Amino acid sequence: MDKLGCMLVFVKAVETGSISAAAEELDLSSQLAGKQLRALEQGLGIKLLTRTTRKQSLTDGGRIFYDHAKNILAEMAAAEALIAETRATPRGRLRISAPITFGSHALAPELPNYLKRHPEISLDLSLTNRTVDLVEEGFDVVFRTGDLPDSGLLARRLAPLRLVVCAAPAYLRSAEKLVQPEDLQRHECLIFSHTSLRTQWSFEGPQGRVTVPVAGRFSTDSGEALRAAAVAGMGVLLQPHELVAEEISAGRLVRLLPEYEPPARPLHALYAPDRRMTPKLRSFLDFAVQKFAGEQR
Known part of the structure; x- marks a missing residue:
């Protein structure tokens, strides 16, 4: 017995008022x-409908x-509609939010490849270090660094952001x-004011984790501004590898403390649990x- 088929006949018979009307539909x-x-009634062992020549009515069962x-x-x-959607072509507008440094230096360079692969999708990328409200502000996906609070959002874990300590050769020539x-306490540090990095920096070294207080005369919530200040010789910088890799490769900045690794910052892509997994979101x-x-970048 095709239970779903029999069930559909029964439901349609109730809604249309007769078996013949259900059959026609x-x-x-x-x-x-x-x-x-x-067959459905026999399988259940109960009478579902009472029928006379003039009308039908539901039994209690x-x-x-x-x-x-x-x-x-x-x-x-x-469920069938969702399956059909997964086979459909991704299309429509996606609203994405990401932190400024990750969004500018890691995400944005990859987006042309994504758009080339999905020509019927358009992207609206918002870069901010502010913690946005995904639902209230209408974003489809939000990238977030650091430990996640219990927000009720679903998360895809990505490779953590690797941090690098560096400074300009001009600064190092005149500094201690x-x-x-621990030597950082005698240095001018460039302070990223958006996170806990504004007051202390941590490192994993030969003796385990070390956390030191840091201070400096220049602080901002912009990684790009801190990079410019570091290149100008204003102090020591702690920022993601993506932000400073080109400057280090060109010799404008020098990587410091090679035996000490700053703990990487977790990175996740978040989306709402009640948002349908449409082809564009899944893609x-x-x-x-x-x-x-993949591995830390």
Whole structure:
């Protein structure tokens, strides 16, 4: 017995008022529809409908079963629609939010490849170090660094952001030696005011974790501004590798404390749990995982 088919005949018979009307709507013969309804009743061991020549009515058991059967069929239809969507072409506008440094130096350079792969998608990228409200502000995906609070959002874990300590050769020529993290207390540090890095920097070294207080005359929530200040010789910088890699490669900045590794900052892509996994959302999450879930960059 095709239980779902029999269930559909029963629900349609209730909604249309007769088996013959249900059969017509489902493009079945009245005889087949009646046979399926009888098979359903026999399988359940109860009478679902009482029928006379003039009308039909639900039994008490039929009324209970109708409510559940209607929900089951609705869930089945929704599941089929979702499956159909996963096979559909990703299309539409995606609103993305990301921290400024990661968004500018890691995410944005990869987006042309994503758009080339999905020509019917358009992207709206917002770069901010502010903690945005994904639901209230209408974002599809939000990239977030640091430990995640219990927000109720779903998260895809990406590779942590690797931090680098560096300074310009001009600064190092006139500054005291910097051999171990504790020496930073005698240096002018460039302060990123957005996170806990504004007051202390931590390192993993030969003796375990070391945390030292830092201070400096220049602080900002812009990594780009801190990089410019570092290149100008204003002090010691602690920022993600993506931000300073080109400057280090060109010799404008010098990596410091090679035996001490700053703890990497966690990175996640977040999305709302009640948001339907449409082809466009799935395609972007898959892209983010493919590009950024490997080893630390």
